[in-house]
Each structure stands twice: as C-alpha cells, then as structure tokens.
Amino acid sequence: MGLLSDPVRRRALARLVLRLNAPLWALPVAWLERTMRSVGLEVYTQSFSRKLPFPDETHERYMVSGTNVYGILRAPRAASTESLVLTVPCGSDSTNSQAVGLLLALAAHFRGQIYWAKDIIFLVTEHDLLGTEAWLEAYHDVNVTGMQSSPLQGRAGAIQAAVALELSSDVVTSLDVAVEGLNGQLPNLDLLNLFQTFCQKGGLLCTLQGKLQPQDWTSLDGPLQGLQTLLLMVLRQASGRPHGSHGLFLRYRVEALTLRGINSFRQYKYDLVAVGKALEGMFRKLNHLLERLHQSFFLYLLPALSRFVSIGLYMPAAGFLLLVLGLKALELWMQLHEAEVGVEEPGGAPGPSVPLPPSQGVGLASLVAPLLISQAMGLALYVLPVLGQHVATQHFPVAEAEAVVLTLLAIYAAGLALPHNTHRVVSTQAPDRGWMALKLVALIYLALQLGCIALTNFSLGFLLATTMVPAAALAKPHGPRTLYAALLVLTSPAATLLGSLFLWRELQEAPLSLAEGWQLFLAALAQGVLEHHTYGALLFPLLSLGLYPCWLLFWNVLFWK
C-alpha cells in the first residue's frame, strides 16, 4: 500500500525516529499559546492519546497522541452560558497553517468588539479529527470512543454553532462548503443559507463540491449538473464519514459546517480579508441566536447550493422500495398458508382419525440454524479482522492495515462458499416450504434493517435498498440459478461499496481504472474499520452485523437443495 507497508522497513524507521527523539511534525503549542494570550484570549491546552486498532497510512503507529490548543474569548456583557466555536484542524503536515493565521487575525479583531453575547472558542486541534473528537468528548464529559484525554480546564457554555476552516493557500478563488457529517447527519439548512448569504454579501464565490451553481435551469445542463451534485451528496452521506471536523460536532447537537478555501485556475482571486469578512458576518449573525437552530430542515438533499429537496419529497421513494419487500413477504405467507390448507384437506374426514402435525409445518426451529450461522459469520466479519491482525502479520508478509482488509475480504468470500443444507426438518409433502419460510424471515429482516437505516441515514438506506431489494425479491432456488447468483453477488454490500466508489469518481469526472478502483476499495475498507473504532461511524457494523448476515440468508435461499 505505501512505502511503509513492509513491516521490517517500518520498524527500522520507527527506531530511527525514536533515536532522533523528534516527532515528524507537531503542533507548535507553545507559540500558539503565547500568540493567543497576546491577543487577549484565555488559553488552555488539552493533551490526548488514542490507541488505534491498527496503524494506517496517515498515522504509521498504534499510539497517536497530541495536544489541542484553544482560546476563549469571553463575551463582555453576557454570562458565558452559550458559545460559538471556530476550529482549525491541523493534520500531520502543515497544510492548514493559513487557516491558523486567519484564526488568530479574527481572534484579534473579535477581541476589540463589544457586541459579543456568546463566548467564542478558537480551537486548534492536532491530528485533524482525532483531536477534535478528543476535545468534544472532554467538553461534553462523555467517553464515546475510548479516547484518553486530559480534562478541560476552561469551558464556555453550551456550544450553539461551530465553523471549521481549512485553507491551504493565502489566496482563494472560491470558498467551498462541506455539510455531510458523521453517519450522514446534516446541519440545519439555516446554517448553509447563512454561509451563502454572507458569501454573496462579500462578493465571495461560494461553491458546493468544488463546482459553482448552474445559472441556467431551463436547458438540460442545469438539471444534469444538479443531478450530479445530488448523487454525489447521496454517496458522501451514505459513506457515513465525517467530511471535515464539523461532522463530529453534529453528534453533540451543535450545528456545524466546514469551509474550505479552493485555489483553482480562475482569474479573480480573493485574499484572506474577504474570507475573514465573510466569517465575521457569519459569527455576528450567529451571535444573535436566541435559541438553537431548529427552524429549518435537518434532512435534505442539495442539488445546488441554493436549492434543496426536503425529506417529504424523497422519503416515499424508500417507502415504496420497502413496500416491495413487504408485499413479497405477504405473498410468501399466503403461499405457505395455502400449502398448509391444501395439505390438511384430505385429512378432514369425519371420525376419530389421527390429527395431523401442528399446522406450523416448517416450524421456527428449522429456521434457527441458518439464522444463527449467518449472524455468526457477520460477527466473525466484525470482530476477527482487527483481533487477528497480529496473527496475520506473523504468518504473512503484510502490514497490519493490509492484514485487516484482507481478512475482511477472506471472511466475506468464505461466507459465499458456505453451503447450508438445513432442510432436514422439511416435511416430505412440501419440500418448498423450507426455503419459503427462510425467505419470508429474510425479507422481513431486510425490510426492518433498511427501514431503520433509512430513518437515520436516508442516503445509505436508499442506496442499499435500490441495490438489494430487487435481488432479494427475486432470489429463489428454481429458475436460472447462475443468473440470480450473479445478480445477488453484484448487489452484495461489498459489491455495492465497490460500485459506488466507481460511481463517485465517475461523477467527479475523474474516472478510475480497475486497478486503481481496487486499491481505492481496499483503502476504503481500511478507512471504514478505522473510523468505526475511532469516531464511532456506523457503516462498518451495519454492513457486517446487519446486512451481510441478511444477504447470506438470501444466498442460502438461492442454493437451497
């Protein structure tokens, strides 16, 4: 995967670094503290450390530790009950140093004003999102992800809104906004409108996903671009990744956005004063909030920056897809019921005859085995890759991250090859009833899961429903088995992930070749597992513990003898 994927080389480098006794890059904590203090803020630091489940590309070690620095600007005439946050996440290189500069300049400017009614926290975090998560957990006094962090010495009241800033150059051609947060949560639409308003006021170009809004909605180009933006947003929301620091704030009911400065080949460039003015406007507007942002939509899709589709319009689509599953289940129930009644007809003669076996026929007992085995495979898929990485690296010449991903794929494929012939209990009169009962249970299980997923993260639910529902409804042991098998494999969760990666890059107009796509797929798997352990992202557990066992049930139905 990278230069350091060879464990021997990695160990050598680690030893060298230890000998030099110097981290590769660290936040200049002392300088930041001094500068913030000189501006007039109350400065505090927080150290945190986290043991990663496996070392990935960005942090080439298990133990990641760092320091966050934050300064609080106390509101001159208010009681410090509410606050706003301006955060600059600094990664393991200095790509965000311009943003730190802007943050300090803004702090100096804000300090001289008297109209602040809420405290403002200027937060600089190390290791990007890890630092942000550590700070948020310590601020809200919870421990959701197993981070070890020192408690915060200074607090500023309930956070009403937050803005995360990422600038890599000192001139920008446009300001890009990212809304999708962890597990597909979105900020209130009001915040997005606020951003757009102030950009327009300052004459700053604002973009969504790097593209300007289409001006012309009457011809075909505008709507097509809107569709492209919409699909990209669906894919980003479905991935459940926090696309920026703001994604982690959303979990604590703090509306947040990430603003990225883009320096492209456009002719007119804005300097940081324009960006600063837009930010100042936003903060002054947020200062006036009397209550948390709740008036506008929380669930929406954006075809363009100034247009949105609300949940009332797109939820019925998911509802109809799930209705397909429900109707199919009903049909199977009727067939099972008719089979029962048909079987009992000859036995209805009067007179004391031996009563027939209980009418539940294929009782629930025979379904327990396939269900348990599928769930066990799902559990293995969830637990084994991270647990078994050390064993894997000892026996194979791979790095830990690669070991995790390859173990994932191996268990996934092993599930495909697992034949289940649990048809012992099926009565000889109706051999079909075994697979029909199993399919009934699997359909209801799938509908339940997709329903729950669609309620919390609509894009993920919809994406999985569009791929899995047709295959699930069609799966049966009779008929063209290879065709159904191919369809089922193509719509399995892993294949959906692979396909959506290709689609994502296609929509971004940077299409992938097969080899690149495969590499990206492996990287995405590793990222998914890592994010589940570090931030609590739910994609990995949902797919491995929920949808994969369900999909395995349909695979069993397909290969029922």
Added chain:
Amino acid sequence: MAAPLALVLVVAVTVRAALFRSSLAEFISERVEVVSPLSSWKRVVEGLSLLDLGVSPYSGAVFHETPLIIYLFHFLIDYAELVFMITDALTAIALYFAIQDFNKVVFKKQKLLLELDQYAPDVAELIRTPMEMRYIPLKVALLQCFPQCYFSCLSDIPVSVPPYLVCPRTPLSPPAAVHTCENEEQGLLDLFLGVCHDVCGKPSGNRLPLLLPSQLLGFHPRSLWLYCWVSPDFKLSCAVKEGLSVPDLTPNIGLFWYFFAEMFEHFSLFFVCVFQINVFFYTIPLAIKLKEHPIFFMFIQIAIIAIFKSYPTVGDVALYMAFFPVWNHLYRFLRNIFVLTCIIIVCSLLFPVLWHLWIYAGSANSNFFYAITLTFNVGQILLISDYFYAFLRREYYLTHGLYLTAKDGTEAMLVLK
C-alpha cells in the same frame, strides 16, 4: 422434562450474567422502553439510600414501590443481580409446573366432555392430544429467554418474582394463580392476588367478584394487616396514588404520557379516570363470558393490563407473550397473525430508532415516538382480540361441529357479531 428446563434456565442465567457484566447494562437500564418511573431499579436504590440517611423514601417523588420492597432489598442490595436472576429462574420453574398442571386439567376435562358426548361429531381435528401438549410447558418457560426479560432484569425489579418471596410485583401471580385456580384453593388465590397486585393497583385475572372492589382500590384486605405490621407509617396513598393519578410523564411505551403532557390541569382528573377505567372495565364482561375458562381469562386480563396500564414496559409485554404456546391450538383460527406480528416486531425495532432521532439527533419530535407507541398498542390490542376471537370460534366449533351448514344445506360462514 427436567433436562430441557434446566438447559433453558442455564442459558437464561448465563445470558443475564453476561449482560450484567457488559457495557450494555448501563445503556439498557436507562432506556425508557424498559424502565418506568414505578419500577426503576435506580429509584429503588435512591429510596434505600434515603432510608439510610433517615429520610422517609416516600417524601420525594422518586420512590414508588411498597415497603416490602424496602425491607427485602435493604438486606439484599448488594446481591441485587443474583436476586433478580434467581427470581427469574424461579418464575420459569413455577410457570413450567403451573402450565403442566393446567394441561393435565384441560386434558381431563376434554376426556370428560368427549365421554359425555358434548362435542359435535366432526370435530376430531380440534381435539387436543397429549402429544402436542407435551412441549408447551417448556415453551412457556422460554419466557426467560425473551430479550425483553433480559432487559427488564437488568434495569428494574423483574417482571416476575415467585410467590413465596412476598414481593409485590405485578405478574408474580400468574404462576400462583394458575396453581391455585386449578387446585381450587380460593384462600391462597386471594392472598397471592391481593398481596401481589397492589403496586400499580391493577387486578389480575380474577373470577371472584368480591375481590373486585378492593382490587380496584389497589390492595387486598388481607395484605393490609401485613403492611401495617411491616411499616407503620406506610402511606397507602403513595404507591397506589402514583399508579392511579399518573403524575410522572416520562415517555414510555404506554398511551398516557403524551396525552397528559398536552392537557390542561383542569381536565386531567376526568381523563385520568377515563383512561384508568379502561384497565378495570373489561374485567366483569370477560368474567361473565369466560367463566369456564379462568386461565384464558387471566391471560386476556394480563394482556389488557399490559396495554392499558399507566406505566407499561416491555417486561409486561413479555409476560403475556409467554403464554402464547399454551394457545397454540388456536393458530388455525387466527386471522391476522402475520400482519400483527410484523407490526409488533417493526414497532419494537423502531422504538429505539425514533427515540434516538428525537432526543439525540434532534430531527424528530415526540410525535414520531408516540406514533410508534400508538401503532404498537394497536397491534397488541388487535392481537389480543384475534386470540379472543379464535378461542370463541373454537369453542363454537367444538359444540356445533366443524363443517357448518346453513338451513338450505350450503356451507355457512361464522360471523362474530
């Protein structure tokens, strides 16, 4: 049959022990579907610590259990997990033997009626045999393997506590009552029903009209002396009033909280009465209709209590669902079982999802949660009425024959009026 029962108990105890030790315990013990203000273990601990400080536990609005709980758990608070697990296991055993006895009685009665030629000639397939009834007690004991029972074990005074630990918790009486109904031990029945049903003031299946008024008031005359002996300053009003007047409006899976949250004080007394009448109201008609079938009456009554009481939890639901295997033979007469099962499963899964969306994500509100509550309760009500219909229909077929013909010889349809 001892081995399968022992296996069930071992599995149940192991899962409970594992859950107690895991991180899920704290999470589950806070869920509103599982704990209610009346039965929360946290509140019991709070009440006991108040007692240690010398303050009466009833002085605040926190503790709503009866004094017997205080006296019991005062000494057992360190072993609370063990107590819960043991009582759950004892309940399973009690239910097992109770249902076994019941099955014997049913079979005897059936044989008697067959010999007396009370049944129509063509109802052979409706007659129950010992073969099919063999595994029913075990299936009923599987109550302890329901997830709901695990959850309620973790977080509140468990759904069932055996009769000989005199512990006033609602459904402890079914095993006792089943035993005593069949053994015609009226006095014992009184005592169990009385002592064990007063917390929520809800009577259980009961065919003695004499007990009804005191049940309505929420205590039994014989248990009064017990309370007076146990705790002189027992305020009869405290525990009973809480259940009857519904002052605490924490969301739960019942129907009361939303309605009373948006009601003006002026009208709340009237509507409290109307809502509470729903629990008691069906007792007399059901008693009249089902006077020959006390166990079925008790089952229906427990279900009605679980649906209409002021602070239901999933433990109450699990209790009446444990009795479904006893009425297995009614399966062929149930009309809507598929839809209703789907409704109940879907609603059970949607409860935590919509709670999360309301409280944590902030993108839903109480209406969504209450909608699921309504759907869940409607599903339960339809399920109970379906079982009632199936029961009556089977009884009708037994006495009038399975293949009904109308007066002109064509096949007739049975319609419930």
